[in-house]
Amino acid sequence: MGAATTTVPRAQPHHPDPNENYLKAERGIMSWLVTLDHKRIGIMYLISVILAFAVGGFFALAVRFELFSRGHTIMDADQYNRAFTLHGVVMVFLFIIPSIPAALGNFVLPIQLGAKDVAFPRLNLMSYYIYVFGACFALYSMVTGAVDTGWTFYTPYSMRTTSSVIPMVLGAFIMGFSSILTGVNFLVTVHKLRAPGQTWTKLPLFIWGLYSTSIIQVLATPVLAITLLLLCLERFLGLGIFDPKLGGDPVLFQHFFWFYSHPAVYIMIVPGMAVVNEIIATFTRRAIVGYMFVAMSSLALALLGFLVWGHHLFVSGMSEYATMVFSGLTFLVAIPSGVKVFNWVATLYKGSIRLESPMLYALSFIFLFTIGGLTGLFLGMLAIDVHLHDTYFVVAHFHYVMVGGTVMGFVGGLHYWWPKMTGKLYNEGMAKVAWFLVFIGFNVTFIAQFIMGSRGMPRRYYDYLPEFEIFHKTSTIGSWILGAGFLTMLAMFIISLKSGAKSTRNPWGSAALEWQTPTPPPLANFIKVPTITRGPYDYHLATEEELSEQ
Numbered sequence: 001m002g003a004a005t006t007t008v009p010r011a012q013p014h015h016p017d018p019n020e021n022y023l024k025a026e027r028g029i030m031s032w033l034v035t036l037d038h039k040r041i042g043i044m045y046l047i048s049v050i051l052a053f054a055v056g057g058f059f060a061l062a063v064r065f066e067l068f069s070r071g072h073t074i075m076d077a078d079q080y081n082r083a084f085t086l087h088g089v090v091m092v093f094l095f096i097i098p099s100i101p102a103a104l105g106n107f108v109l110p111i112q113l114g115a116k117d118v119a120f121p122r123l124n125l126m127s128y129y130i131y132v133f134g135a136c137f138a139l140y141s142m143v144t145g146a147v148d149t150g151w152t153f154y155t156p157y158s159m160r161t162t163s164s165v166i167p168m169v170l171g172a173f174i175m176g177f178s179s180i181l182t183g184v185n186f187l188v189t190v191h192k193l194r195a196p197g198q199t200w201t202k203l204p205l206f207i208w209g210l211y212s213t214s215i216i217q218v219l220a221t222p223v224l225a226i227t228l229l230l231l232c233l234e235r236f237l238g239l240g241i242f243d244p245k246l247g248g249d250p251v252l253f254q255h256f257f258w259f260y261s262h263p264a265v266y267i268m269i270v271p272g273m274a275v276v277n278e279i280i281a282t283f284t285r286r287a288i289v290g291y292m293f294v295a296m297s298s299l300a301l302a303l304l305g306f307l308v309w310g311h312h313l314f315v316s317g318m319s320e321y322a323t324m325v326f327s328g329l330t331f332l333v334a335i336p337s338g339v340k341v342f343n344w345v346a347t348l349y350k351g352s353i354r355l356e357s358p359m360l361y362a363l364s365f366i367f368l369f370t371i372g373g374l375t376g377l378f379l380g381m382l383a384i385d386v387h388l389h390d391t392y393f394v395v396a397h398f399h400y401v402m403v404g405g406t407v408m409g410f411v412g413g414l415h416y417w418w419p420k421m422t423g424k425l426y427n428e429g430m431a432k433v434a435w436f437l438v439f440i441g442f443n444v445t446f447i448a449q450f451i452m453g454s455r456g457m458p459r460r461y462y463d464y465l466p467e468f469e470i471f472h473k474t475s476t477i478g479s480w481i482l483g484a485g486f487l488t489m490l491a492m493f494i495i496s497l498k499s500g501a502k503s504t505r506n507p508w509g510s511a512a513l514e515w516q517t518p519t520p521p522p523l524a525n526f527i528k529v530p531t532i533t534r535g536p537y538d539y540h541l542a543t544e545e546e547l548s549e550q
C-alpha cells in the first residue's frame, strides 16, 4: 500500500534471506522448532490446536455414542464422567483459547500491522513451548486415571475424587501463562510496531478484536492461575480454602473460577467475531458499516465481561440482591454483541456477496452466534435460569456460541488465510460439501439439546428417562454428520497441501494489507516496509493493481 520508505536490509552470509518465502527461507525440522518467525510459530500452534481438536472431538463422539441408548452403551458411568470432562478440558484449554489468537493471530497480526514480527519473538516461541509443556501435564493426567470433575473442577468434589486432578489442574495453570504472555506480546506489538501511517482508526477489525482479547487474557488469566494453585495447595496441604470440611467455602471457588471463565468466554468469541469482519469485508467488497462501533464493541465486551460472572451462580447460594444485580448486568453484555450483528447485517445489505467457503462460515457464524447469544439472555433472566440451570439447554447455549461462533470463525479464517499460509489453493467444491455437513450436523446435534433441556433433561447425566430418548438419538446422529463434515474438511486440506494448485498473491481480490505482500509472505513479511495510506476495507481507494489476483 503506497510507496516504500525504507528497504529491508539484504541477506547477510549465514543468515536467511528476509525476502525469501518464509516456508523456504530455512529448511529442516530444527529450523521450525527453534524459529523466531511469528508465521512459523503460528503454524506450529495451528498444528497443535488441530490435534487437540481431534482429541476433544474423539471424546465428544464417545460421549454422544454412550448416550445413543439408555443404560450402558459403550462405557460405564465412571468412564462417562471422565469422557465428558476430558472433552471439556481439551476443547477449552487446549483448543479454543489458543485457536484463533495464538494460531491465526500469530500468523496474521504482524502482517496486518505492516510489522516484521511480534514485539518479542523469543517470548512468542517460549509461549508456544509453555503451551506444549502444559499440554503434556494434561496428557499425563489422561493416562493416569484422567479427571471426572467436569471442566470446571468444582469443589468440594475436586478435593475428594481419586482421579488425576492435580496434573490436569497444573496443566491448565501452566497453559494460562502461555495465554498471558501471548496477550502481553500482542498488546505491545499493536502499540509499538504499527507501520508508518497505520493509525488506530485504520487498524483492521481483526486487530481490534485481538487487542481486546489480549486485555482479557492479561487481566483475567492470573485469577484462574491463583485459583487453580489454591486448589492444588488445598489438596496437597489440606489448607481450608474451598473445602467446607476444613472450614473453607466451595462457593468461593465458583466465584473465583467464573471471575476468569466468564471473561474467558470472550477470549473465545471476540477473536471469532474479529475473523468474521475480515471475511465479510472481503466477500462483500466493502467496508464494515460502523467501523468504530464494531471496534469499540470489542473493547466493551472485554470490559463488561468482567462484571457478569455471577450469572453462573444464580442457584449456588448468593444473596437475592446479588443475583438481581448480576442478572441486570448480564443483559448489558448483549448490547455490544448486538451492535456487531447489526453492523454485519448492514454491511451485507446491498453488498456484492460472493458465497465462497470462508463466507459460508462467516454467515454461519452470524446466524448461529445470534441463537447462542439470545439463549444466553434467557439464561441471564433470573427466574428462567432457575429452571434451565444445569440442563441441556445450557449445553446447547454454549455450544451455539463456542462451536457455532468461535469454531465457525476459526474454520472460516483457516479457509480464508489458507492460501496465504501455505501458498496453495484447495478444492472449493469439497470445501462446500464439508461446510454443508458441518452446518447441518451441528444444528441437528444441538437443536435437540435445546428442546430436551427446556423439558428438564439434566446435563452430565449418564442415563435418562424414556421420554428423552428421541432427542438423544437425534443428537448423536447429528454428531456423526458433524464428524463427517470435519473429516471431509481435513481430507480437503491435506489434498490441498499435497496437490493443490499454486495460489496467486490475492486470490480473493481483497484490499487488506496481508494480501498486498507476496503469497506466501517473505520471511520479513514485506519486501519493502509499507506505508499505510488507506484503511484495509477502503475498496474505493484501492488501485486495480492492489485488487488484482496477481
Ligand code: HEM
Binding pocket: 152, 265, 266, 268, 269, 311, 312, 330, 331, 333, 334, 337, 372, 373, 374, 375, 376, 377, 379, 380, 381, 385, 388, 389, 390, 394, 397, 398, 401, 402, 405, 406
Ligand atoms: C451474548 C451474551 C451471553 C450471555 C447473555 C450469556 C449468558 C449465560 C448464562 C446466564 C449462563 C449460565 C447458565 C447456567 O449455568 O444456568 C451461561 C453459560 C455458559 N455460557 Fe454464556 N452467555 C453469553 C455468551 C457466551 C459466549 C460468547 C460463550 C463462549 C464463547 C459462552 C459460553 C458459556 C459457557 C461455556 C457456559 C456454561 C458453562 C458451564 O456451566 O459449564 N456464553 N451463559
Ligand SMILES: [Cu+2]
Binding pocket: 261, 262, 265, 308, 309, 311, 312
Ligand atoms: Cu458467563
